[in-house]
Amino acid sequence: MSLITNVMDHSLDDGYAEAARKKTQGEGGMPKTLRAKLGLASGLVLAGLVVTVGAAQARVAAPGVAKERQELIDRIDRETASADRLEGSVDKLRNDVGARQRAALKKSGGSERAADLVGVLSGATAxxxxxxxxxxxxxxxxxxxxxxxxxxxxxxxxxxxxxxxxxxxxxxxxxxxxxxxxxxxxxxxxxxxxxxxxxxxxxxxxxxxxxxxxxxxxxxxxxxxxxxxxxxxxxxxxxxxxxxxxxxxxxxxxxxxxxPAAPSVIVRTAQPSTEKGTS
The missing domain is CATH 3.30.70.1880 (Protein of unknown function DUF881)
Structure with missing residues (x-):
C-alpha cells in the first residue's frame, strides 16, 4: 500500500516537476544576465566568422581547382591524340610488313593468293x-x-x-x-x-x-x-x-x-645465356 500511495503522491517525476517550475518562473531559455548575453553573442559572431572565412577560402581556391582540372583534361586529350597517332603508325607499318611478306613469298615462287591466305591464317592481316x-x-x-x-x-x-x-x-x-x-x-x-x-x-x-x-x-x-x-x-x-x-x-x-589484324604475330624463342653465372 505504501508503494501505491507513493506513486499517487508523486505521479510526476521530480525532474519534470523542476523543469515545469523553472518554465513558469521564467527561468531557462535565453540568458538573463548581461555576461551570459555577451557570451552568446560572441559565440554567434565566432560561428559566423568561421563560416564566412570558409566560404571565402573555397571561393579563392575554386579557380585553382578548375585550372588543375582543365590541365588534367588537356593532358588526357594530348595523350589520347598521341596514342591515336601511334596506333595509326602501327597500322601503316603492319600494312607495309604484310606487303613485304607477300612480295617475298611471291619472289620465292609462291603466288599472291597464297601470301594472302598465309596472312589470313596467321592473323597478320585484317x-x-x-x-x-x-x-x-x-x-x-x-x-x-x-x-x-x-x-x-x-x-x-x-x-x-x-x-x-x-x-x-x-x-x-x-x-x-x-x-x-x-x-x-x-x-x-x-x-x-x-x-x-x-x-x-x-x-x-x-x-x-x-x-x-x-x-x-x-x-x-x-x-x-x-x-x-x-x-x-x-x-x-x-x-x-x-x-x-x-x-x-x-x-x-x-x-x-x-x-582486325593481330597486334603481333612474331614468334619469340628463348636463347641460352652465354654469360657465366657468378656464385
Whole structure:
C-alpha cells in the first residue's frame, strides 16, 4: 500500500516537476544576465566568422581547382591524340610488313593468293566476310553451392553464373574445329600464339582484360559453321552452361564480319645465356 500511495503522491517525476517550475518562473531559455548575453553573442559572431572565412577560402581556391582540372583534361586529350597517332603508325607499318611478306613469298615462287591466305591464317592481316556471331554473357543471377563433384562448383568456381576462361577456351576451340578461318573476342584477333587466361574474375586474351558480354566473331561458311558448332561437344557444353547455370548465349549468322589484324604475330624463342653465372 505504501508503494501505491507513493506513486499517487508523486505521479510526476521530480525532474519534470523542476523543469515545469523553472518554465513558469521564467527561468531557462535565453540568458538573463548581461555576461551570459555577451557570451552568446560572441559565440554567434565566432560561428559566423568561421563560416564566412570558409566560404571565402573555397571561393579563392575554386579557380585553382578548375585550372588543375582543365590541365588534367588537356593532358588526357594530348595523350589520347598521341596514342591515336601511334596506333595509326602501327597500322601503316603492319600494312607495309604484310606487303613485304607477300612480295617475298611471291619472289620465292609462291603466288599472291597464297601470301594472302598465309596472312589470313596467321592473323597478320585484317579480314572480312560471312561467318558467325556468338555472344556469351554472365547469368543475371549467379548461384553458389554444390557438393564439389562438378568442376564449376569447387572453390575455383564459387560463382557459377560467371563465364570463365576455360569456357571461352572451349568456345574458341569449338569454332576452330567447326571450320572457322579467323576468330576474335571483343575485337581481339586470335592466332596460334594467343592465350586465354584468367586473372581473378577477369578473362584475359593475350594479357588484355575483357569485359562481358563476350562477343566472338568467326569468319567462315556461316550456316555450316553455326550448325557444326552447335552440334559439337563444345557447342553442347555451352548449351549445358545455359541450361544449368543461366549463362546467356546468342548465336547468329552474319553476311559480313570484319576482324582486325593481330597486334603481333612474331614468334619469340628463348636463347641460352652465354654469360657465366657468378656464385
Amino acid at each position: 579480314v572480312h566476310g560471312p561467318g558467325v556471331k556468338l555472344v556469351v554473357n554472365d547469368a543475371k543471377e549467379a548461384t553458389t553451392g554444390g557438393d564439389g563433384t562438378n568442376p564449376r562448383e569447387t572453390a575455383d568456381f564459387s560463382d557459377n553464373g560467371r563465364v570463365r576462361d576455360r569456357d571461352m577456351q572451349r568456345v574458341v576451340n569449338g569454332l576452330w574445329a567447326s571450320g572457322a578461318e579467323a576468330v576474335s573476342i571483343n575485337g581481339q584477333r586470335l592466332t596460334a600464339l594467343s592465350a586465354i587466361r584468367a586473372a581473378g574474375d577477369a578473362i584475359l586474351v593475350d594479357n588484355k582484360p575483357l569485359v562481358p558480354p563476350y562477343t566472338v566473331l568467326a569468319v567462315g561458311d556461316g550456316g555450316r559453321l553455326s550448325t557444326r558448332f552447335q552440334n559439337s561437344a563444345d557447342g553442347l557444353y555451352l548449351h549445358a552452361l545455359e541450361d544449368n547455370y543461366g549463362i546467356r548465349t546468342a548465336i547468329s549468322t552474319e553476311s559480313d564480319l570484319r576482324l
